[in-house]
Amino acid sequence: MVHGQWSSPVRSNETLIAWAFLAPALILLGIFVLFPIAYLGYLSFTEGSFTRAGVRWIGVRNYWRLLINPDFWQVLGNTLYFTLATLIPSLAIPLGLAVLLDRAFALRGILRTAYFIPSITSLVAVGLGFRWLFQNDGPVNAALGAIALDPIPWLGSTTWAMPVLIVLSIWKQLGFNMVVFLAGLQTIPQNRYEAAELDGANGWQQFWHITLPGLRPTLIFAAVTTAIFTLRSFEQPYVITGGGPLNSTNLLVFYIYDEAFAQFDFGYAAAAATILLAATLVLVYLQLRSQEDSTAP
Structure with missing residues (x-):
């Protein structure tokens, strides 16, 4: 008691x-x-300024404007293309580097540090560097001219401007994902590889049947974080292309910024931002579900 x-x-x-x-x-x-x-x-259900005195309730009208606005659908298409084109190389290249740098050899620590540096570099500074590299009289066109190729109007072309942003994003995400994969590789028991060698498995067979299955939770985490990184990309179009030419590099976050702080259409911008938030939450939910499935007995 x-x-x-x-x-x-x-x-x-x-x-x-x-x-x-x-x-x-x-x-x-x-x-x-x-x-x-x-x-x-x-x-997102109002129009006017973002202060209470200047706001008027209009219901779902902003969402309807999004649905019927061809510019918004173009921006969504740009964002989807940018995300998918960035995602696969941002996983494959760091994974390959992580497998190579997981082995013991001279200068391994220096190479790891060198590959990680892009992740801690200011994206604005890197964007300015890429804009200089790919301008009409920049080093990239100078290199093309050195091998007798015609220069390419990288930043003035609706075809080539987006690949410049994609290359920048892949380079920026490389170091972070490499470190994530290196950490994941440490969780795979070494005796699995030793047993596979005794059974006569070659390097590719070990990678396909041991490394990839062992890295499944890490791959899911890296894929979701990379997708979120690309979905919220703003500095790339802001610094390098300004969303052009002809709206071809206008990404969703830059579109929201322009509508809110250039057009002062805060309700419309809030509706677009709510859609972005919903997409991000869906990605996070899929990540959590996938990790639960991968750890379930």
């Missing part, structure tokens, strides 16, 4: 202490995450 009399107050005190420690983080989460998301949803 004594234990029963005291267990409830003690447990209650522990709960209060736990909430007291959690309160600062929960307050910050509410102010900087939950409230902005809720306010974004509210703005």
